[in-house]
Amino acid sequence: MKKIEELNKSKLPIIKIDKSLGKYRDKVLFKEKVEKANEALKSVGLPKVLQKSKA
Amino acid sequence: MLLPRYELKSDESLTVFEFVSVGRKGEIPKIVQYSETNLKDFYNLGFGDKDLQTGEVDDTVISDNGDGQKVLATVAATVYAFTDKYLEAWIYATGGTKSRTRLYRIGLTNNLDEIIEDFELYGQREGEWQEFVRGVEYEAFLVRRRS
Numbered sequence: 067m068k069k070i071e072e073l074n075k076s077k078l079p080i081i082k083i084d085k086s087l088g089k090y091r092d093k094v095l096f097k098e099k100v101e102k103a104n105e106a107l108k109s110v111g112l113p114k115v116l117q118k119s120k121a
Numbered sequence: 122m123l124l125p126r127y128e129l130k131s132d133e134s135l136t137v138f139e140f141v142s143v144g145r146k147g148e149i150p151k152i153v154q155y156s157e158t159n160l161k162d163f164y165n166l167g168f169g170d171k172d173l174q175t176g177e178v179d180d181t182v183i184s185d186n187g188d189g190q191k192v193l194a195t196v197a198a199t200v201y202a203f204t205d206k207y208l209e210a211w212i213y214a215t216g217g218t219k220s221r222t223r224l225y226r227i228g229l230t231n232n233l234d235e236i237i238e239d240f241e242l243y244g245q246r247e248g249e250w251q252e253f254v255r256g257v258e259y260e261a262f263l264v265r266r267r268s
Contacts, residue, residue: 072224075205077239079129079198084163086141088133095137095154095178096167103158103165106245106261112160113243113263 124194124232131199135206138199142224144186146171151192152178160215162166164203166214168196180217193228201239215245215261225262230255241265 094100127140132223138153150171155164169180186192204210226244229236233255236242241251244259253262 070209077123078201079126079195081135081138081202082128082130082192082239083133084130084139085132087130087137088134090137090152090154091132092158095152096156096165096180099167099180099217100156100158100165101217102215103163103261104160106215107158107160107163110245110248113241115130115241119261120228 124193126198126243129192129195130256132200135202138202140195142184142192143188144188146184146186149184149186151195153196155199155203155207155210155212160211162207162209163211163213164207166196166200166212168198168258169263171199180232181235181240184201192256193224197228197232200264203227204240207235210267211265213261226259229253229262236264239267 127142130139131137136155140151142149142151147255150173152169152171154167156167158165165182169178169220170182170184171178185236200212204212216225233253241262241264242253242255245261245263246257247261250263251257254258
């Protein structure tokens with residue numbers, strides 16, 4: 067795991083740590099989107115490259 | 122070339138990000154959340170406006186704040202941050218509506234050369250995942266950091 071300081075370089079954004087956002091950690095804010103993602107991943111499956119590597 | 126983007130806040134898990142869009146409609150707080158799906162290492166990218174009074178988020182509202190490119194660049198920056206911590210993560214993203222998905226596709230297309238340096242990128246089309254190419258419409262996108 068990288069430190070936050072290391073993340074604030076190059077293409078990586080500068081991130082200010084705000085512990086108050088931890089209140090969202092165990093809460094799904096976009097439930098409908100996650101349900102749709104689950105449906106799509108179930109019906110469409112994985113990319114072929116991944117299917118091969120998992121076979 | 123790095124596009125202008127907003128300053129990001131996150132908690133230590135780097136799964137929830139917050140930033141403030143500043144434009145013609147004023148200041149609009151935005152939330153980006155990476156949520157686990159039923160598949161291991163597959164996450165959904167959720168993104169929407171935060172209502173400061175209720176704390177609720179809305180991913181259907183059209184902000185029309187005149188800073189769409191900067192907002193998308195900021196969301197893209199969270200993908201870098203998230204996948205830098207969760208190296209094996211696949212990220213699923215869709216706009217929810219055709220027009221919003223199209224906006225995402227345009228954003229990906231405009232920055233495709235830079236994106237594919239760092240990410241594998243697929244589009245969902247005709248019931249399968251296809252390698253993303255310019256000029257093709259997709260229903261959703263799947264991205265993973267190159268190892």
